[in-house]
Amino acid sequence: MPDPATEKLFARLDELAPEGYNFGFHIRYSRPALVRNTYRSDWSREYSRRKFILNDPAVVWPLVNDGARRWSEIDMPDPLGVFPAAAEAGYAYGAAFGYGPVESRSLGSIGRGDREFTDAEIAEIEGLVRELHVLTEEREDLRPRQRAALELFASGRTYDAICFDLGISRTALKNRLRGARRVLNAETNTEAAQRAQERGLLGTGSYLGITSGLPRNDRD
Template identity: 40%
Template sequence: MSDKKAIAVLLERLDHLAPMGYTVGLHIRFATPLVYKSSYPVEWVDHYNSHSYYLRDPLVFWGVGVEGTTRWSAIPLPDPFGVMKKAASHGLNYGAVSSYGPITSRSIVGISRSDREFDDEELAHLRELTIQLHIEAKPPSDLTKAQIEALQCLANGDRHAAAAEKLGITESAFKARLQSARVRLEARTTSEAIRKAREYRLL
């Protein structure tokens, strides 16, 4: 099963766990997740994004600062902007959040329902799904120096011949480095490989 299919299956399981929807931010680096998905009500998502609540959300602060799983109601952080109250006005009355991974590549998953608190078994299930999503979305982190140099040359605008000359190798050797980088990044084209390398902060 490919990474994308595995993530889709896990999100489907998450959907069954969260009647009012979920939000998933995987491998958050420099305040930006590599994978982001939300199934919360569209009106709430639009309101949340238009007011940049992610900069003020106590759930995000908790998830960045603590690795674990808890109910929203158990989070002791202040909410001076009333984010949770506004969420409740859109039907997100109860919820849970799970955070996993190193602080440099943290994954945070939130789920919600309107009728009751999530029970301990559901929290354990959320924890399991968060860990699995984090693992399945793990970006490659071990491109060789030669692969990075080859991609960087093209990202800087060099053509193959010029890049090969700059690196002191033949053009066929240069192309071989690009091919191995594409395979490692699971990219169909060199342009896609460069885009992925940038997303993964490898360039």
């Protein structure tokens, strides 16, 4: 089940930034321990397609600065035109947040279309980010074999197809998925795949929420 303390903080973040946000917590070796993205899917796809993350001021600023800064206050080059593209997509206003040591950095941004975030809103969100950084610090990682099995499951393959791809028996596959569920504190394989995706543990080629081809017994 989801961690109640963490989900309570995210619920408050949902209230303060209802139009969308994207945060990565404890980024190590370019991989975050936890990701939460509530921006609209069309903007997320466009952001990914145009590879904005390579030079997004709202990412670069919190990489090297602690605290919070409105997008309009970030005095950095925007060669890819991330901010104009965000405004066109309905996110004309926003703020960036950064916290933590360089070897385990947490950062992200919030956006909206109608007005700037107030000082009080930004201060509260900054506090939430710091609390979430602390709460998400220690997480047991998936073993490579568990990650491989879960990644194939998330892509929509059947048990038989996964066993063929990995060259293992059905019993071995069930054991790997059971271990992944335990690490991720999930009741079902689908829930485990979703949590692994949120934590950045699965490859970018994984697609969640696919029902076609998924094993019917999701707890095996």
